[in-house]
Amino acid sequence: MTTAFDPIDLSGLALSNRVALAPMTRSRAGAGGVPTALTAEYYAQRASAGLVITEGVQPSPVGQGYPDTPGLHSAEQIAGWREVTDAVHAAGGRIFAQLMHTGRIGHPVLLPDGLVNVGPSPVAARGQVYTHEGPKDFVTPRELTGDEVRATIGEFVTAARNAVDAGFDGVELHGANGYLIHQFLAPGSNRRTDEWGGSPQNRIRFAVEVAKAVVAEIGAARTGIRLSPGNPFNDIDEPDPEGTYPALVRELDTLGLAYLHVMEVGPIRDLVTTLRKNFSGPFVLNPETEGPTGHDALALIEDGTADILSFGALFLANPDLPARLRTRGPYNTPDQSTYYGGGAKGYTDYPAL
Template identity: 70%
Template structure:
């Protein structure tokens, strides 16, 4: 019987265990969207994870949707990430950068003058986004032209190359949570009638072409892909999940990616179907709403539902989470008031058992 504490070979790299740190936005980047000394401390503290997936990192200027998030599209950003990956590697960890283009989720005040959020269609999301001036309503995005879509795909590939130059072991493409890739997948945000929408094949095309370009840039064995079928976050509405995500998985499978990372909804049957049809490694962030993912999720590795389990806020609050899970606790309680922005409080000051 396989347990969470056994090693796993991911894209040819040995992971110390089958416990992953899920990507979590922290909004603590430095000037110019750069990683900081505290960023290095934060991730190195969590190097006991089998795999770390970083916070969402924008592949281009217009891909930023939140204050103080890091990027991988400038030389300064690449140089700033290098001490982070070095610190994780010194402590025996494996770290992937999550590439996140937020698309219509954002606000012009977060972008350079004259730049506005973009999307597959000019359809504003319902709700608000946090900015430096407080919450602001989402704006109607500018619809991407065919040429701009191809440029955006190239941006993902360029950012992936930058990630490898910065010392990352690989990248994860964020195709979930209502951001740009997910916006192309969902019919309420993608109302195009050209080759980038209109049908299931059209709506999955952007996701597949991004993954293809990134795999060609750095090798499919260094690329993960995250999805969240049916997740309504950021005003996404999806039906026919089996059709859409079945088609997506079938189209991605030939790329021989490192893994598929599923943020699960209340559809365990869909999870099992995707798992069965995905030929590579499978990472599951299980549906536990309204509770956070806890120790019970490790049973999903034992019964073969998944290869790895990813933890979010539990890893945020417990830098030595794999050790704590193996010991049966105790566990620090996450402080939601320090999740986004601020200083090292609630970032690098959660104690480990040996602290």
């Protein structure tokens, strides 16, 4: 019987176990979106994960949606990430960078002067974003032109190349949680009538073209993608994920990606099972609930539902989570007040066993 503690070959990359660190925004980057020494310490502490997936990293200045998040579009950022990847590799870990363009999510005060939030259509998300000036309502994004859609794909490509130059083992394209790729997938945020909108086949085009372009640049074995079918986060309206995601995954499967990472939100296990059947490569699942210990989720490896499980808050608070899962605890409790921003408290000060 396969367990979460068995090694796995991730498209040629040997992983020591099947427990992954899920991507989590922590808003602790330094000036200019540059990772710090504290960032390197944080990820190195969690290098016992079979795979470390970073927080969302903006591929371009206009892709930033939150304060103090890191980028992969400047020489300084690449150098900062090199310190992180070196630390993780020295600790025996494997690390992918999650490329996250937030699209309509964010606010112009978070962007360099003159830039405004963009999206597939000029449809504002309901809700607010935290800024250093206080909470701000989401704004109506400027609709990307056809040429700008292609240019945005190019931004993902450049960031992927920068990630490899920074020492990452690969990249994960963030197609979940209501950010730009997800905005193209969802009919509520994508009202386009050109080749990028309308039918499910047109709405999946942006995700597929980003993946194709990144694969052409850095290789399929270094490229993964994360999806969250039907997830309403960030005011996503996606009433028929069953009509969209199997077609998307079938297209992605032809590319030979390193993995497909699905975030399970709501009662979609049947759809998760369908997507797993439609994808021939390694399947990573972020289960609907990891629970206070994560033990129940481990059965999803044993019964073949997933090849790898990713854990969020549980890994945030327990830097040596694979060891704790193996011994069934004990576990540290996450401090939600320190999730975003700040320094070492709630970031690198959680004790190991």
